[in-house]
Amino acid sequence: MTTLYAWNTPNGQKPAVMLEELGVPYDLVPINIERGEQTDPAFLKVNPNAKIPALTDASVSLFESGAILMHLAEKHGRFLPEGGQSRADTLAWSFWQVGGLGPMIGQWGHFLMLDEKLPTAIERYLAETLRLFTVLEGRLAASAHLGGADYTIADMMVFPWARGGLIYLDRAAADRLPDLPHTRAWVAQIEARPAVKRAFAKLDAIADPHAA
Structure with missing residues (x-):
């Protein structure tokens, strides 16, 4: 199962768009940054940098939107040219x-x-x-x-x-x-x-x- 931790900001929008473009089923877990939920201990286990977005994908856990999009592109072989x-x-x-x-x-x-x-x-x-x-x-x-x-x-x-x-x-x-x-x-x-x-x-x- 793929889980995206995000909020409705430009950085949160990037991986959501990627997942929708891929057609990959995923859970969307809201991390309300206006309430400071990015500093909750449970979220810090996913992203120690206390920022959104973050992603768990099977046994892989990632933070930083660029790393997330590259991971998904390489895993699914789409949206990143081979060379x-x-x-x-x-x-x-x-x-x-x-x-x-x-x-x-x-x-x-x-x-x-x-x-x-x-x-x-x-x-x-x-x-x-x-x-x-x-x-x-x-x-x-x-x-x-x-x-x-x-x-x-x-x-x-x-x-x-x-x-x-x-x-x-x-x-x-x-x-x-x-x-x-x-x-x-x-x-x-x-x-x-x-x-x-x-x-x-x-x-x-x-x-x-x-x-x-």
Whole structure:
């Protein structure tokens, strides 16, 4: 049995999308980070880093979304090219999200929401977020998907952060946001995938049981 421990955040959305794309039966265990459940002793046995998501899959236990998606892709032989430039690009863009887009959007949002504003921090992380979106736009102007012609774990890794980032940028920094036609089209295309809709619906339901 496969069990995903997650909450409805971009990082929690990534493995949920992957599992739905694979069509793998799984249990979804909510870890309400708003209540601090990620620090509960029972969850710390699955993820000692006290973050979501985490996954148990038969005898394997993993944390970190990138590791989870790579494990599932290799186990099921899907969404990760076996070699060549497409594999290299898939891995590079996956780690680009882990080390760049996600943390920068997260830090910008954090400082933006503080009661005591720190303009230098807000500007630092906003500027880097905008730069990363221009990098993403350049890639998608040249390629249908981040790993090349095919939909891969790179798209699943970047999509939730790009989607959420655009929502907040449109609200809070629209005057700074460049045109991103290829990125917006790519986000809309992935958002329309049936597996993605199922994943988001399940995560919406655990965050708000009345929405189910």
